[in-house]
Structure formats: C-alpha cells, structure tokens
Amino acid sequence: MRLAAYGLALIAGLAVTGAPNPAPQVTLDRAEAAPGEQVQVRLTGWPTGTVVIELCGSGGPARCARDTSAQIHVPGGGAGGAPLTVSVPPGGCPCQLRVSTLDTRFSVDVPLLVSGAAPPDSGTVRQAATGPPVVVGASVERDRGWPARFGAPARRTVVLRLRNEQAAPAAVALSFRVGRAPSPTGFVAPPAVPDLAPGEERVIRIPVTLPALALGSYEIHGEIVTAGTAHLVVVTTDHHPWGLAGLLALAALTLLPTRRPRRSIGRR
Template identity: 40%
Template sequence: MNPAGAVPALATVLATIVLGPSSPTTPPGAEPPTIVVDRARAAPGDRVTVRLDRWPAGTVSIEICGNGGRRGSADCAVQTAVQTYVRPSGTGVTSVTVTAPPVGCPCVVRVTALGGTTSGTVPLAVAGLPEQPVEPVTPAGSSGVARLRVTGVEVIGGRSWPALFGGPAERVLFVTVRNDGVAPAVDPAVAVTLGRGSQPTGFVPPPLLGTLDPGEQRVLRLPITIPAPTAGGYTVRGQVDGADQPARFVVTVTTYPWGLAAIAAVLLGVLVVAELRRARKVPRRPGWTRPREVDPLAGNPSSAGSGGVRGRVR
C-alpha cells in the first residue's frame, strides 16, 4: 500500500469514532456528528483541514488541545482557535493552524458549537510535543474548578455619519466576566457572532481574555461593525469558555438610517411647495374676456352725448 495514501485514510477512520461523552444524545437510528481531519500527524505551524458532517447548523469553534481536550479551554491553544459556520445541511469545512497547546499531548482537534452542547475531538499527533498522562476533569462545584460568569453586557456608540444614511454602523461591546471559582481560568476562549435573527453567523474577532484569577472580574472591549445596508435590529451572541461550563451572553443592537428619512422629508416638502406655486401661476383659458358692466341708471349709452334735456309732460 502506498504510505502517502494511508495517512488520509487513517485520519478518516479516527474521525468516525471521536464524538464521545461530550457529544449530544443521538436519536435511535440516527448517525452521530463527525469530525474529519486531513492528516493524523502534523508539526507546529502546519495547517490542518477540518471537515464537519451532521452537525447542528450554527457557528463552531475549532482549536488544538493537549491532554485530550478533557478540561476544555484550559487544555487548548485558544490564541489560534478559528470559527466557521455549519450550514443547514450539517456540513462545514475550514482549516486551523497547529499550535502547541499549554499542556502536553495526547493532542486533539476540538470542535465546540457556539451556544450549544455539541462538542467533540479527533486525535492529532503533534511532532515535538511531549506525552503526559491525561489529567482528569475536576467535578463541577469542587475546589479545583474555575467558574466563569458574565455579569454585565453593554453596547455603546451609534453616532457615526455613515450609519445615519444606511452605511456601516460602528458599535463597541463591553462584556464583564467574573471568575466565581477557586481556580484560575487560563486564557479562556471567547467566541462572538453578529447578525440578524436569534442565531447570527457573522464572525467578530474576539480579544484574548488572559488568565482570570479566582474572584477577579474583567471587562472585555469588542469593537463591532454592522455591515451596510443597516436598518433594524441585530443580535450579538457570544460565550466565554470556562473549565466548568461556558458563560454565555446575548444582546440586541438597533440602527436606523434617520438621515435618509430626513432627506426624504425635505424632498417631499420641496415638491409640495413647488406644486403649490405652479398651481397659482396657471394662465387663464384663451378667448375668454371679462363682460362689460352696464349701469342701469345711465340710460341708453347712445343718447348720453346728445346734449338734450329730458322733461316731464304734465
């Protein structure tokens, strides 16, 4: 057998068995979601193509993780995580750059649905990284868990001139995140989408949160741009991955092209005034003359200049 063709085949076989305890419950007779990578081994800096099938429609996050991805973002290289959109058909494809995770291998490609419970991993051997025993997941609520919570969401802005005329609308999203656990949250991944409807698909480049110590609170500042033409309501949805469970948030943003409405009102006023002026200047119909007025007391006009004096006969 040709060794060059064995690697993709091996990757496909591995991908069909990856969705384990973290995947959703699959109805009887239905096939589970799958993750397929184009290779079984890569080096840091390589780009790996990831294909998804039978996933719920929406945005997913893809990252390289150590420790089998058992502890979520705490095991993953969140700085090189990418997002892609799964189409209503359940398929999606993108590529991710292989980066050394914060912990040793076994390494995996981890896929997590934004705002949902679907997640899964596929093994990926990363050259040059040490192997270590898998560290177990600390049970939720125990002393070793970082528990993230979104305590505030605010959107400011909206005074830009382009937005008044239907152009791109600039906003700034502020998200306050607090670690209510007793363990630090190390570089938790942040995923944000923007668009119309309750499940937006527009990608918003997220900032790095850094390490959030127990009891610490931090405000994330995310500039967002609503693409033109802008009118109506838009949804911003996101989540911050914690070691215990994701902290999610959603907010609605509205923008209206008031400048266009003002211009339309001015033009309508100008047209009305012009029409009124035109109506006043309409010329009289040709051939029409004003009738001559006759004074009944003046008598016959033909005798008025005879100089005679009329008298009364007794």
C-alpha cells in the same frame, strides 16, 4: 405473502420518516503538521450553531492550546470548515484535534501528529473552573461614522466586564447573535478569550454589525460558556438613519409639481 407485506410497509415507513441524521464528523487535510503550520478542518453532519476547534493533548480540556483555538458558525446544512494553526498544547503530545459544540453535547476528536512535540509531562493536571465568570457589566458603544446615517451597516461594540470568582482558571467561550427581539439570528464572530486567572477581572470588546438599512430597536444575545455551563447576556441598541430619511424627503420635494404664477391681464 405476509412477509412481503411487512417488507413493503417497512420501506414505506422509511420513505416517510427519512434516513436518520448523520453523526457529526471531522476530517483533516493532513495527518501530521509542525507547530506554526495550518491544518484545514472540514466538518459534516454538525448541528447549526457555533463550534470550537482546538488542539488538545492528554489530560482533558485544561490541556488544549486555547490561544490558537477557533470558533466558527455551522450553517443549516451541517457542513463547514476552517484552518487551524498548530500549536503544542500544555503538557505536550500525543495530540488530537477536538471539535465540540458550546454546550459540549457533541464532541469529536481526530488524532494529529505534531512534529517535534514533546511527550506529555508527568505533572498533575491543573484544575479548571466549573462555571462561567460573573458578568460585572455589559454595555453597547456606538460608532458615530457618517455612512451608517445614510443606510450603511451600523457598527456597535459590546463591552463585557467579567470576573472569575473561582479558585481555578476559567476557560471562556463566547457565542453572540444580533437581530430583532425576542430571537436574534444574525451571527456575530466572537473573539478568542484567554483563560481568566482566579480573581481576575477583564474587559472584553465584541464588534457587532447591524445590517444595512437597519431601523429601530435591536437586541444582542450572548452566551458565556465555561465547562458546558452558559450564562446569558442581553443588551439592546437602536439605529435611525436620519441622513437617509433627509435625502428621501429632499428627493420627494424635488418631485413635487411647481405652480407657475398667473399673469394678470390689465384693461386696455
């Protein structure tokens, strides 16, 4: 009887707390592909946020094909997917498709046979930077297109100037959000950034779109991530659709009742 009571209590506890969250998983639509072909990557059980998808060989992150890597935003349900173009990573194969969060807290590798890829070389793995580049400057450029003045989505461009002050190449991943302060939630699709050579300074342009009927001040938050270390960037912008305001004012004037002048009646 006591054992049965313990069993009922355990079942009740599981019903209240729920099952544990599933571990992040990665599946591919094929086990082998040739360079230039695309592999469909499907994700389940991932935390909400940006993940990096890339094809890697042996030797660690420095030997991933970053020129064909992809970044996608995983929504709240934890499921997503994207195609990845196969490119032989530096050093050759055996290869594995790697999916990881920007902070590298979650990372999953799936083997992928690349047809015709050379075996790994015996050279020494090159060093990689252990921290993000220095942000020399960050600004916002406005698109002066007229549709945004009448309530259409407004376009902005974040201009970043980065400098790698380390003695090794810096692999950079970007993650940006736009919206109201202090915690913007609008996803921004970041461009892929090739590695920065030691001492290199580079300008990176990131297109950002404000929502339709945007009004007032907005903040754009960005993370520049290298080797799991992030540097935060915050820039501000504003938008006022004066054209739409003028149209609304004109419409209001046309709806106002008009007063007819009184006719004067003279004496006969």
